[in-house]
Amino acid sequence: xxxxxxxxxxxxxxxxxxxxxxxxxxxxxxxxxxxxxxxxxxxxxxxxxxxxxxxxxxxxxxxxxxxxxxxxxxxxxxxxxxxxxxxxxxxxxxxxxxxxxxxxxxxxxxxxxxxxxxxxxxxxxxxxxxxxxxxxxxxxxxxxxxxxxxxxxxxxxxxxxxxxxxxxxxxxxxxxxxxxxxxxxxxxxxxxxxxxxxxxxxxxxxxxxxxxxxxxxxxxxxxxxxxxxxxxxxxxxxxxxxxxxxxxxxxxxxxxxxxxxxxxxxxxxxxxxxxxxxxxxxxxxxxxxxxxxxxxxxxxxxxxxxxxxxxxxxxxxxxxxxxxxxxxxxxxxxxxxxxxxxxxxxxxxxxxxxxxxxxxxxxxxxxxxxxxxxxxxxxxxxxxxxxxxxxxxxxxxxxxxxxxxxxxxxxxxxxxxxxxxxxxxxxxxxx
Amino acid sequence: xxxxxxxxxxxxxxxxxxxxxxxxxxxxxxxxxxxxxxxxxxxxxxxxxxxxxxxxxxxxxxxxxxxxxxxxxxxxxxxxxxxxxxxxxxxxxxxxxxxxxxxxxxxxxxxxxxxxxxxxxxxxxxxxxxxxxxxxxxxxxxxxxxxxxxxxxxxxxxxxxxxxxxxxxxxxxxxxxxxxxxxxxxxxxxxxxxxxxxxxxxxxxxxxxxxxxxxxxxxxxxxxxxxxxxxxxxxxxxxxxxxxxxxxxxxxxxxxxxxxxxxxxxxxxxxxxxxxxxxxxxxxxxxxxxxxxxxxxxxxxxxxxxxxxxxxx
Numbered sequence: 098x099x100x101x102x103x104x105x106x107x108x109x110x111x112x113x114x115x116x117x118x119x120x121x122x123x124x125x126x127x128x129x130x131x132x133x134x135x136x137x138x139x140x141x142x143x144x145x146x147x148x149x150x151x152x153x154x155x156x157x158x159x160x161x162x163x164x165x166x167x168x169x170x171x172x173x174x175x176x177x178x179x180x181x182x183x184x185x186x187x188x189x190x191x192x193x194x195x196x197x198x199x200x201x202x203x204x205x206x207x208x209x210x211x212x213x214x215x216x217x218x219x220x221x222x223x224x225x226x227x228x229x230x231x232x233x234x235x236x237x238x239x240x241x242x243x244x245x246x247x248x249x250x251x252x253x254x255x256x257x258x259x260x261x262x263x264x265x266x267x268x269x270x271x272x273x274x275x276x277x278x279x280x281x282x283x284x285x286x287x288x289x290x291x292x293x294x295x296x297x298x299x300x301x302x303x304x305x306x307x308x309x310x311x312x313x314x315x316x317x318x319x320x321x322x323x324x325x326x327x328x329x330x331x332x333x334x335x336x337x338x339x340x341x342x343x344x345x346x347x348x349x350x351x352x353x354x355x356x357x358x359x360x361x362x363x364x365x366x367x368x369x370x371x372x373x374x375x376x377x378x379x380x381x382x383x384x385x386x387x388x389x390x391x392x393x394x395x396x397x398x399x400x401x402x403x404x405x406x407x408x409x410x411x412x413x414x415x416x417x418x419x420x421x422x423x424x425x426x427x428x429x430x431x432x433x434x435x436x437x438x439x440x441x442x443x444x445x446x447x448x449x450x451x452x453x454x455x456x457x458x459x460x461x462x463x464x465x466x467x468x469x470x471x472x473x474x475x476x477x478x479x480x481x482x483x484x485x486x487x488x489x490x491x492x493x494x495x496x497x498x499x500x501x502x503x504x505x506x507x508x509x510x511x512x513x514x515x516x517x518x519x520x521x522x523x524x525x526x527x528x
Numbered sequence: 529x530x531x532x533x534x535x536x537x538x539x540x541x542x543x544x545x546x547x548x549x550x551x552x553x554x555x556x557x558x559x560x561x562x563x564x565x566x567x568x569x570x571x572x573x574x575x576x577x578x579x580x581x582x583x584x585x586x587x588x589x590x591x592x593x594x595x596x597x598x599x600x601x602x603x604x605x606x607x608x609x610x611x612x613x614x615x616x617x618x619x620x621x622x623x624x625x626x627x628x629x630x631x632x633x634x635x636x637x638x639x640x641x642x643x644x645x646x647x648x649x650x651x652x653x654x655x656x657x658x659x660x661x662x663x664x665x666x667x668x669x670x671x672x673x674x675x676x677x678x679x680x681x682x683x684x685x686x687x688x689x690x691x692x693x694x695x696x697x698x699x700x701x702x703x704x705x706x707x708x709x710x711x712x713x714x715x716x717x718x719x720x721x722x723x724x725x726x727x728x729x730x731x732x733x734x735x736x737x738x739x740x741x742x743x744x745x746x747x748x749x750x751x752x753x754x755x756x757x758x759x760x761x762x763x764x765x766x767x768x769x770x771x772x773x774x775x776x777x778x779x780x781x782x783x784x785x786x787x788x789x790x791x792x793x794x795x796x797x798x799x800x801x802x803x804x805x806x807x808x809x810x811x812x813x814x815x816x817x818x819x820x821x822x823x824x825x826x827x828x829x830x831x832x833x834x835x836x837x838x839x840x841x
Contacts, residue, residue, distance in 0.1 A: 188809055191595075199599050216812075220599040298685040308792025309810070353701035354684045356793040371685070490811055501794035507706045 147427040148179045152194060153208035153413070154187040159383055163447035171434050178427045191217065194418070198222040203418035205428040211246040211257065212310075212481040212489050214414050218254040219487045224417045227253040229429050235436045235454045242410045243453035246480030255414030256432050259441075259450030261378045262408040262478050263318050264470045265398065269391045271299070271373040280374070280395035284319075284341055287398040291350035294373035301350040303372035304342070305363040308356075312500050313493040314409055315360075315376055316342065317481070318397045321407035327484040327496050328525075330518040337400070339503050339510045346504050356501055367392075378411060379449045379471050396470040410478045412450055451475060488524055495520040582825075589818035598814060610819040619795045620820070623803040626710055627827065630717070630785075630799055631778045637718045638774060639767075642725025646733050647755065660730075667723035675787035678716035679703065709789045709797040717784055721777065725770055732766035733759060768839050772832055779828050800824045 155161060168180045183204065185193050194207040194217070209217055217223055230236045230253050239257070247255040267280045275294050281287040291301030306312035313327075319341060320327070325334030345351045352372075355363070364381045366372040368388040376397070385392055397406040415435070417428045435441060438457055445452040445461060451471045452458045462472030485492035499517035502508040508516070589610050591603040614620050645663065649656065666674065681688050682702035689699030702712045736759065744754050760767075782801040785791065791798035791806060798806070800820055808817025 191812065192809060195595060195599050199601060216595065220596045222599050308790040308795065352684050353704040356704045357679065357789055494811065498794050501792050505704055505706055505793040507794055507796070 146177055146179045147423055148181055149205040149424060149427050149431055150181045150183055151206040151208065151415075152183045152185050152190065152197075152204040154185055154190050155208070156184075157380065157383070157449075159447045159449060163444045166447070167435055167440065167444060170440065171431055174434065175427075175430065178430065180431065195220065195222065198418055201420075203420045205418065205420070205424045206431070207416050207418060208258065208413040209255065209416045211243070211255075211260075211410060211412055211414055214247050214255050214416060215249050215482050216487045216490065217416070218249055218252075222418055223254045224419045224425055225252040225254065226256070226417055226429060226432075227251060229433070230256060233433060233436050235438065235441065235457075238455050239453050240455060240458075240475050240478065242475070242478040242480050243412070245483055246410060247414050247416075255416040256436065257412055257414050257453035258435075259445040259448055260410050260412040260453045260475065260478070261380055261450050262410055262471055262474055263315065263376050263378055263397060264408075264474065265374055265395045266367060266377050266381070266385065267374045267393055267395060268367070268370070268372075269393055275373075280393065281398050282395075283398055283402055284400050288341070288344060288348070288350070291345060291374065292348055295348075295350050298371060300352045300366070300372045301374060302345060303358070303363045303366045303375040304345075304351055304355045305358045305360045305376075306342075306355045306497075306500060306504060307359050308497065308501060309359075310490075310493055310497070311360055312356075312497045314411070314481070316496070316500050317409040318376070318406060321409070321479060322397060322404060323400045327492050328521060330496065330499065330514040330521065335514055336510055339500065339514060342500070343503050343510055353505070356505055379451060379468060382449050382467055394467045394470050396474055405477050406474055407477045407479055408474045410480050412453070485521075485524075491524050492521050495524070585818045585821055588815055589822050591815050593813075593815035593818070595812045603815075606815070610815045614816055614819050614823070619798060619803060620800075622795060623791075623798040623800050624823070624827075626796075626798060627779060627800045627824075630710065630714055630781070631775060631831070633714045634717045634721060634778045635771065635774050637714075638721040638725045639771065641718070641722045642727075642770075643729050645722075645726045646729040647759070649730055650733055660727075663726060664723045666720050667727075669720075671720065671783045672787065674716060674720050675784045678712065678719070679788050682712050703789055704793055706793055706796040709793060713785050713788050713797060716788065717778065717781060720784070721774065724777075725774065728766060728770045729763065732763045736762050764839075768835065772835055775831050775835070776828055779824060779831070800827070 153164070155164065164182055168182070171180060172178065190207065190209070191213055194204065194209070197203050203222060207217075214223075233256075236256075240260070243257040243260050247253055247257065265280060271294055272278075272280065272290075275290075275296075277290050277293060281290040287302070294301035305315050316338065317327075319338040320335055323334040323338050325332060325338055329335065342351075346353055346355070352358075352366070358366070360377065360381075363372075363375055364377060364384060367375040367377070368385060368390065370390075382394075397408055399406050415428075415432045417425055417432070419425070435444065436454075438454070441452055441454060442457050442460060445457065446465075451468060452461060455475075458472045458475055462469040481493070482489040495517045499508075499513040502513040503510045507513075588603075590605055590607065591597075592606040592609070593603045597603045649660065680686055683689070684699060684701040684704070688702065692699055700708065702708045740758055740762075741754055744758055749757065780801055781799060782805065785797060785799050785802050786805070789797045791802045795803075800823060804817045804820035804824065807813050807820060
């Protein structure tokens with residue numbers, strides 16, 4: 098203020114003023130101060146942007162492109178909201194999200210893998226968005242599986258970005274060379290065709306069964322299609338499903354190295370021509386196309402003719418974290434924006450995901466025959482945490498140990514499943 | 529003093545130096561503190577970056593730290609529950625035994641190969657320096673590359689099995705067999721680690737004066753006698769350092785095993801490090817993972833103490 102005065106009254110020298118002159122002067126210029134401060138407040142609110150930070154682990158160029166496109170569209174439509182994508186490696190996404198929430202600096206949205214959503218929700222960092230999603234027209238049309246993965250009772254903790262699952266990829270040329278006209282539909286056919294296609298060094302079928310979630314995930318379509326459950330591993334359906342895998346490995350139709358193959362490595366086997374068929378998800382379509390292999394995609398083989406394949410659901414969900422209400426609101430605005438059918442279809446296509454919204458998924462299937470088997474399986478597809486809920490991770494760990502024990506011959510199918518079932522039972526008792 | 533000054537004034541061509549002012553009280557204070565200020569950075573560094581994380585990990589191992597309690601921040605103390613739970617798991621004991629086998633075999637072979645190579649390179653021959661540089665490649669190459677390469681080598685239809693096939697030995701899916709997976713990772717780790725042993729032992733050997741060998745030769749000592757009575761004893765300090773560093777490096781190996789087998793098949797090739805990672809970041813039980821980490825630290829400390837005791841004898 099003292100600096101202002103000489104400017105406003107250049108003729109007057111400040112030091113000639115008595116000390117209380119300033120105070121007396123004040124009433125005359127108060128309007129100016131009020132006006133300017135009001136203007137300043139208005140200006141800052143008008144210019145203030147809400148930043149929505151989205152943490153994710155997407156690395157596939159198509160997925161990044163999809164995110165960037167959506168960001169551009171959204172920021173164009175909402176100039177007051179800025180979207181900021183932060184990449185975090187897959188293994189660290191959960192712990193980093195938690196850490197950020199623990200120090201009260203949560204990201205606005207975390208793209209959490211669907212089996213983990215309920216697990217994370219249990220810690221209380223996620224916002225219940227049931228009231229908002231109820232207003233989305235796409236929510237009513239969402240498949241039951243993806244819906245279940247984000248729902249706990251009446252509470253909803255996320256909106257699926259899109260879904261993926263598993264189906265059978267086959268190399269058309271290798272099938273015709275072996276005199277097979279159609280891809281296998283049942284387990285018996287699968288065994289037979291896989292054996293026919295096996296011509297060293299080419300294996301008939303590739304699976305991914307490493308010491309992590311991927312092996313449980315690849316086993317689930319077999320277990321669930323047969324009516325089995327991870328929570329009831331000693332029952333006949335589970336034994337039959339695991340026996341099928343053991344038979345496939347024992348007969349040499351599947352490489353024994355599959356216990357060390359992650360899904361990308363499994364994909365390399367197919368692309369490199371070392372496997373005639375593989376159990377794989379739609380995210381691999383882009384890479385297989387690029388390799389120039391003439392291939393087709395068929396639904397997962399079922400135990401007996403006429404049965405429906407039940408596949409596990411993959412895919413991430415937009416999960417809003419509790420925090421600044423303004424940011425929460427902006428985040429929901431973003432999610433709603435993405436839920437527009439046309440945008441959703443575009444995003445899912447660049448992601449190579451199946452939309453979790455039926456009407457959109459059906460359109461995708463019609464436009465792209467390779468996606469059709471995945472779309473058809475969506476109706477019966479299940480969310481993984483339907484078995485074990487928030488403890489799915491631990492249930493899965495027990496199950497995968499049994500799978501690996503049985504297929505490497507460390508234990509018989511019965512013994513391996515029995516010890517896993519016992520472990521799962523103590524888990525259930527503890528919690 | 530007076531005398532000295534007197535001589536100086538008499539002899540010196542340089543103008544006399546002003547006598548230093550008497551030490552001020554403040555200066556004395558500074559003089560006492562100065563040495564501490566020099567070590568201050570390292571003390572702060574140690575406390576902040578080494579002591580704090582270790583203590584934090586230690587306290588975490590006595591807390592119920594899972595996803596739920598971690599976010600709410602209360603993480604109640606639960607005594608030895610994490611340790612109890614850890615010790616009652618079969619996979620932990622398997623991982624502990626695996627870690628010991630992994631460390632012992634790796635060090636044994638790395639050291640032997642490194643030592644024999646160092647002896648060999650004592651001779652003079654053409655291209656010696658080029659070969660030394662090439663031998664260091666495994667140590668320089670990123671572990672990631674080595675791990676994927678060995679994974680490919682041990683594939684069921686990989687080069688190792690093709691070689692075995694020539695000799696009429698049936699191929700095995702090495703890394704997919706419960707008993708062999710760990711062996712596969714050990715072979716890879718030996719390959720990665722032997723250059724480290726070699727280069728340190730070699731530089732130690734280069735420092736041994738030739739005269740000692742000449743004297744021994746005149747006394748009629750054969751080659752192995754010279755190795756065991758001259759080279760080995762003189763190399764003892766180097767050996768101890770190599771073994772100690774090697775042990776520390778090996779006990780905490782993580783990436784190699786994680787990439788090659790992921791601790792599988794069926795958890796048979798888990799090391800403590802990979803197991804701790806699984807418990808911490810896959811099951812999100814941070815407390816128990818911290819307990820396993822504490823066991824790793826104790827293991828490294830006890831192995832090194834054991835080596836020091838051996839050294840004393």
